[in-house]
Amino acid sequence: MAIRFENIKECIGTRVSWDDRADLFTPEAAQAIREKVAERTVLVFPEISLTDEEQLAITQALGDKVRLTxxxxxxxxxxxxxxxxxxxxxxxxxxxxxxxxxxxxDGITVDMPPPFATLLSCRIAPALGGETEFASTYAAYEGLPEEEKQALEGLKAVHSVKASLSPIADAIPEKHRERVLNIGLVKEHPLVWTHGDGRKSMVIGTTADHIVGMEVPAGRAMLVRLAEWAAQPAYSLRHKWKKGDFVIWDNTGAMHRAVPYDKSTGRMMHRTSVAGAEAVAA
Ligand SMILES: [Fe+2]
Incomplete structure (x- = not known):
């Protein structure tokens, strides 16, 4: 097969190259890409410049497409x-x-299994900021000391849209702030997700508001500490976008965020999502 994979960092990230772009649209390629996403968390296709139709074809080759927003x-x-x-x-x-x-x-507060993968094409790359960062919650969990892994067993966190928007609440125009913040999407998830194949990741990020049965400050501090742990350089990757870059990542085993950028940069990404096959389970 004329698709090649080259690791970017030890625990996360693989760069994809190809001889002929048609090689990326075969059933064998879909299978190889899906396995690689699960294994390496983030796949980068440099400057491939997909059309929406091509991006949707790859999305659907990986599973059912899902409309997240x-x-x-x-x-x-x-x-x-x-x-x-x-x-x-x-x-x-x-x-x-x-x-x-x-x-x-993505999709952690909605009433369906979290999407397996998110796919982003860069249409307009910002000159300043706007990189996307990924943190593997598989690698981060794996790297925890044994006693900390045990301390997380059985814990559940409450996730909500309101929690995820709280850092930017002041920036929402007052006339619809209340409405936006009160979108009542709330979900309880185990902190440690044991996947069908036996691997474990953590379900964390700004949607996580507090931990069930713990004092709120202690639970929030634990959530922040876990996110900081996962974001350490060994488990995370920063992608600086060039126009045409395409990235697929395993949303069930990673957090992500954008480095802040300004509207004036014109940054434009096209996003699609692959439906999740399994609900979060302890
Ligand atoms: Fe996202």
Whole structure:
């Protein structure tokens, strides 16, 4: 097969190269890509410049496509492609994009298994900021001291949209702040996710508000400490976008965030998602 994989860091990240781009659209390629995403968490396809149709073809080859955010993009050609931008003319709800400046997992508060993978194509690369960072919660869990792993067993965290938007609440225009913050999506998840194949990751990030049965300050401190642990350089990767770059990551085993950027950079990403096959389980 004419697709090659080259590791970026020891615990996370693989760069993909190819001889002929048609090689990326075969069933064998889909299988290899899916396995590599699960194994390496983040796959980078440098400057491949996919069309929306090609991105959707890869999305559907990896599983069922899923629409994560209700369609609110004005100029999107396809309902399944979400345009990540701070431009209000295109995205009337930029607060969700501002929320991506903080570590999170996608689709963790909605009533379905968290999406297996998120796929992003860079249409306009910002000159300053706007990199995406990924932190492997598989590698981070694996690296915890044994006694800390045991201390996490059985713990559950409450996740909510409100918690994930709290860092940017002051930036939401007052006239719809209450409405946005009171979107009542709340989900309880085990802190440690034991996947069907037996591997374990952590379900953490800004959606996690507190830990069930713990004093709120102690639980929040634990959640912050775990996120900091996962974000350490050994378990994380920062991708500086070039126009045309395409990245797929395992949303069930990673947090991600964007380095802050300004609307004036024009940063524009096209996002699709692959449905999750399993619910979070202890
Ligand atoms: Fe996200």
């Amino acid at each position: 209700a369609r609110n993009n004005v100029q999107s050609n396809d309902e399944d492609v979400y345009q990540v931008t701070l431009d209000e003319e295109i995205n009337p709800q930029p607060e969700y994009v501002l929320g991506t400046f903080f570590w999170h997992m």
